[in-house]
Amino acid sequence: MQEAIPYKSYSTTRATAVGSRSPLLNFLGGGGGVVANGSESSIRKLVEENAVVVFGRRGCCMCHVVMRLLLGHGANPVVCEVEEGKEEAAIGELSRIGGGGGDGGGGGGIQLPAVFVGGKMFGGLDRVMSTHISGELVPVLKDAGALWL
Amino acid sequence: MDFPSTQFVPSRMMGTYEPIHQIGMWGENFKSIGNPSISASVIVEVDNKLENESETASHEMPVPSCKHDQEASKPFDKIQRRLAQNREAARKSRLRKKAYVQQLESSRLKLIQLEKELEQAREQGLYIGGGLEAGHLGFSGVVNPGIAAFEMEYKHWMQVQNRQLGELRTALNAQISDIELRIVVENGMSHYFELFRMKSTVAKADVFYVMSGTWKTSAERFFSWIGGFRPSELLKVLVAQLDPLTDQQIFEVCNLKQSCQQAEDALSQGMEKLQETVSATLAAGQLGQGTYFPQVAMAMEKLEALVCFVNQADHLRQETLQQMSHILTTRQAARGLLALGEYIQRLQDLSTLWATHPREPA
Numbered sequence: 001m002q003e004a005i006p007y008k009s010y011s012t013t014r015a016t017a018v019g020s021r022s023p024l025l026n027f028l029g030g031g032g033g034v035v036a037n038g039s040e041s042s043i044r045k046l047v048e049e050n051a052v053v054v055f056g057r058r059g060c061c062m063c064h065v066v067m068r069l070l071l072g073h074g075a076n077p078v079v080c081e082v083e084e085g086k087e088e089a090a091i092g093e094l095s096r097i098g099g100g101g102g103d104g105g106g107g108g109g110i111q112l113p114a115v116f117v118g119g120k121m122f123g124g125l126d127r128v129m130s131t132h133i134s135g136e137l138v139p140v141l142k143d144a145g146a147l148w149l
Numbered sequence: 150m151d152f153p154s155t156q157f158v159p160s161r162m163m164g165t166y167e168p169i170h171q172i173g174m175w176g177e178n179f180k181s182i183g184n185p186s187i188s189a190s191v192i193v194e195v196d197n198k199l200e201n202e203s204e205t206a207s208h209e210m211p212v213p214s215c216k217h218d219q220e221a222s223k224p225f226d227k228i229q230r231r232l233a234q235n236r237e238a239a240r241k242s243r244l245r246k247k248a249y250v251q252q253l254e255s256s257r258l259k260l261i262q263l264e265k266e267l268e269q270a271r272e273q274g275l276y277i278g279g280g281l282e283a284g285h286l287g288f289s290g291v292v293n294p295g296i297a298a299f300e301m302e303y304k305h306w307m308q309v310q311n312r313q314l315g316e317l318r319t320a321l322n323a324q325i326s327d328i329e330l331r332i333v334v335e336n337g338m339s340h341y342f343e344l345f346r347m348k349s350t351v352a353k354a355d356v357f358y359v360m361s362g363t364w365k366t367s368a369e370r371f372f373s374w375i376g377g378f379r380p381s382e383l384l385k386v387l388v389a390q391l392d393p394l395t396d397q398q399i400f401e402v403c404n405l406k407q408s409c410q411q412a413e414d415a416l417s418q419g420m421e422k423l424q425e426t427v428s429a430t431l432a433a434g435q436l437g438q439g440t441y442f443p444q445v446a447m448a449m450e451k452l453e454a455l456v457c458f459v460n461q462a463d464h465l466r467q468e469t470l471q472q473m474s475h476i477l478t479t480r481q482a483a484r485g486l487l488a489l490g491e492y493i494q495r496l497q498d499l500s501t502l503w504a505t506h507p508r509e510p511a
Contacts, residue, residue: 060454068419131413133468133471
């Protein structure tokens with residue numbers, strides 16, 4: 001169960017440390033890559049240490065949409081690419097980590113892209129979209145410390 | 150199939166240079182690509198052109214004959230004239246050949262595409278729909294049953310929609326209770342949600358069909374964004390109809406407009422990325438080598454994401470509608486639904502008017 005699943009994780013800013021960055025850096029996109037060893041515990045750490053984490057396939061356009069929405073609010077999401085072919089395993093792992101947060105995929109399967117906010121599973125693009133429109137997204141982000149305005 | 154007559158530049162002088170031979174050459178070549186309809190029309194075209202040319206040629210005949218009388222005195226002029234005619238004829242001939250080759254190339258591409266579609270249709274086990282509208286037969290003559298089903302359902306949906314609009318009108322004028330009005334509003338909302346469900350189903354069958362908006366009228370298609378209306382556009386139309394709004398409502402509607410715009414932008418950017426991805430995938434490797442199936446297969450995988458986009462766009466439309474109904478009072482919501490419905494009706498009428506409006510023939 002501790003078998004390493006290859007993840008590549010990188011922050012949209014140049015450093016992995018979470019600190020106050022100029023919002024402009026957020027839009028540079030795809031900074032230097034840091035390869036995490038991908039074990040479940042390190043992913044768990046990633047989720048716990050960062051306010052917003054987005055898990056998605058590489059080059060997934062839906063992931064791009066989620067990022068645009070989150071960046072638009074001033075959040076600074078950490079992107080974690082799931083390796084091709086390893087989606088099933090990744091989703092399994094994420095369900096274990098996610099625990100009781102949000103209604104990810106309606107109780108069924110988690111879908112990629114998957115968004116974690118404040119250490120808990122928040123949902124997919126569907127939930128991000130609905131909460132964005134209803135206005136619920138911003139308070140959630142604020143509570144998780146993703147926004148500092 | 151269009152065969153513009155401008156491609157064949159009539160040569161006034163050609164009439165005098167073995168016209169029968171010219172027709173024979175073009176005719177045989179056209180027959181060899183197996184498209185009888187083209188060859189027939191071309192032959193007719195060429196025939197007409199040459200008929201006209203022989204008429205003009207007869208007018209111009211007297212001039213050379215005049216020259217003949219003075220042959221002894223002006224041999225230089227005659228040679229010059231003959232050379233000029235030759236050059237002209239050669240130039241015209243080259244132009245015709247070029248046009249013919251272009252026609253040939255495009256027919257070849259079309260043939261390849263037809264064969265591909267036929268192959269795909271066979272693999273999917275589609276049937277040839279009898280008695281269905283010819284609009285979606287495309288080139289191959291087979292109709293996707295998912296599309297056929299959607300078309301029927303949509304027709305019915307429009308009928309219910311129009312009926313509901315009538316009910317809304319009556320209800321608003323009749324001063325019924327808020328509770329009853331709420332029911333009418335809920336029906337209207339559910340009806341739109343029904344449409345989104347229908348679209349989701351047919352998107353799985355053929356996403357390009359939904360994206361193309363063939364099932365809508367032409368003016369509606371003009372405003373199309375990812376298979377439907379832009380929610381922010383509709384909000385603009387709606388809000389103008391809803392005066393007076395409370396300050397709180399104005400604030401909330403403003404927020405909604407902004408969120409809507411942001412969501413649309415995010416989706417649009419995602420679509421652009423999808424285009425880039427598909428384009429890059431298709432163009433990978435060397436173009437011009439002839440074998441390209443792996444690229445096409447990979448591009449198809451990427452294109453699957455289009456279904457997600459259509460679903461997300463409809464999801465956005467649905468959420469926007471929902472949010473509006475939360476912000477507005479029941480009466481305002483009823484007026485809003487009516488305004489929306491009538492706006493779309495006007496678009497449809499515009500399409501009809503446009504189609505029947507007399508225009509100068511092309």
